[in-house]
Amino acid sequence: LAKTTQPISMDSYEGQEVNITCSHNNIATNDYITWYQQFPSQGPRFIIQGYKTKVTNEVASLFIPADRKSSTLSLPRVSLSDTAVYYCLVGDVFNRDDKIIFGKGTRLHILP
Amino acid sequence: DTAVSQTPKYLVTQMGNDKSIKCEQNLGHDTMYWYKQDSKKFLKIMFSYNNKELIINETVPNRFSPKSPDKAHLNLHINSLELGDSAVYFCASSQEVPGLASYEQYFGPGTRLTVT
Numbered sequence: 518l519a520k521t522t523q524p525i526s527m528d529s530y531e532g533q534e535v536n537i538t539c540s541h542n543n544i545a546t547n548d549y550i551t552w553y554q555q556f557p558s559q560g561p562r563f564i565i566q567g568y569k570t571k572v573t574n575e576v577a578s579l580f581i582p583a584d585r586k587s588s589t590l591s592l593p594r595v596s597l598s599d600t601a602v603y604y605c606l607v608g609d610v611f612n613r614d615d616k617i618i619f620g621k622g623t624r625l626h627i628l629p
Numbered sequence: 630d631t632a633v634s635q636t637p638k639y640l641v642t643q644m645g646n647d648k649s650i651k652c653e654q655n656l657g658h659d660t661m662y663w664y665k666q667d668s669k670k671f672l673k674i675m676f677s678y679n680n681k682e683l684i685i686n687e688t689v690p691n692r693f694s695p696k697s698p699d700k701a702h703l704n705l706h707i708n709s710l711e712l713g714d715s716a717v718y719f720c721a722s723s724q725e726v727p728g729l730a731s732y733e734q735y736f737g738p739g740t741r742l743t744v745t
Contacts, residue, residue, distance in 0.1 A: 551733060558739070558741075559738060559739065560633075560719045560721070560736030560737055560738055560739050561672070561719075561734075561736050562736070563733055563734065563735065566733055602670070604672075619664075619671065619672035619673075620671070621670065621671070622670075
């Protein structure tokens, strides 16, 4: 399992763009990068996934540099409802040598 | 339609009892998982089943046993419950795509287990 490092917490204000960066220096060639969002008392929700360059969906954008040793989740114009924990995962769920563990994630707090 | 559902949502029981948590997914996925989220909020995988085959089995006590009657269901049975089993248990599912190495999983709402 590629180890990931994210900031423990971040604060931002409504209407701002929020960027959360994840470091994954030992990412393997076949690994995709996946981000989840978790609200209190709910299960994690898949947000976005990418392999290289940029991926965008209706929720977020994911920027991945050429060396793929990091990735940045970008949330445009956040609202109070975006307050949640965001997890970055790297790897293959079907690699039987992996231990799938969600780390502490990044606790994002949106202020009015 | 709920993609991944779990029952019950809350479960309060005494030490030593045996309990089960049920999970169903209607996404047509071929793999299902059980996770435990402890008080420190770490999510750790406990089991996964792919086409009725156990493919990941973390070092959990053998008091925990997954049962998959079919591809859409993965139930979690817990025997002789202990205080330390108190946690939130999440079920999840995913679909293998050849050549795609990713963690795209869909989670249920969780079952909060409290052992007294």
